[in-house]
Amino acid sequence: MSTPVQVDDVRYAIDGIPLLHGVSLTAPAGRLTGVLGPNGAGKSTLLRLIAGLTRPVGGQILLGDHDLHRLPRRLRARRVAYLEQQSTTEQPLLVRQVVELGRIPHLGRWQPPGPADRAAVLDALVAVGMIEYAERRWSTLSGGEQQRVQLARALAQQPEVLILDEPTNHLDLAAQLMIMAQVADLGRTGIAAVHDLNLAATFCDWLVLLDHGRVVAAGPPETVLTPELIGSTYGVRVQLLDRPDSDRPVLVFDRDQEFSLGSTSAPKTA
Ligand code: ADP
Ligand code: MG
16 A cells, blocks of 8 residues: 655744744655755655654644644554664664564554564565574674665565665665665655665656755656756756666766855754
């Protein structure tokens, strides 16, 4: 089952400092939406709101027809999975046990995991190519392996909506491509903050470009990844190349840049 996510005029502030100024976007059902923008643009802040971890100070987020923040916590946890930018756990868990955490929203209070839960855990580990690590301690894995296990935890949750904050951080090229393809082909609604614009162009069906806590563009990749928009938000010069095999854009970066650090500074207050 897949469900669209609609973010409607969402505002968010910490200690009176506005971080999101009326963000609206629609993440189409069953598709992968990429959230782009320079450091500090508000991507993680937005994803934590969509995951239900924090509440907006204004506006609302709809999961299908339901206000996400009005859903009971447990029901929301069944429907929305969140992979944070930097996952850590203090507990000495095995890889399999980390992935089993994804089943908690589906289990009763004292109910142990059953066959369906174990199958979901194994399927998720296979999907991310980590099945042979199932009995290893999570803490002994490399950063990239840990990231893949955390993705398996989110997949084992079998959510309608998967929220991923820079899921390809720390991964080598093959793992980046594998994870992005995996998420794009799930048939679930995915919303991912992505730093690599060419990965976004290759795998995302819809892009939302944030800057200083506002949406500056949204649409299919070819409408968002333009030299003008990338230039004005990231403050870099890029060129667009034509791909012979697809309509999806490819960006290349000029070696000589005139950096204007203004575009990566703290958000303007408004
Ligand atoms: P991104 O993920 O796009 O890099 P974030 O959503 O993490 O951006 O942050 C957006 C802005 O909010 C940044 O300027 C950041 O410094 C600020 N910010 C995030 N969390 C806090 C906080 N707890 N207190 C104050 N400012 C914060
Ligand atoms: Mg972030």
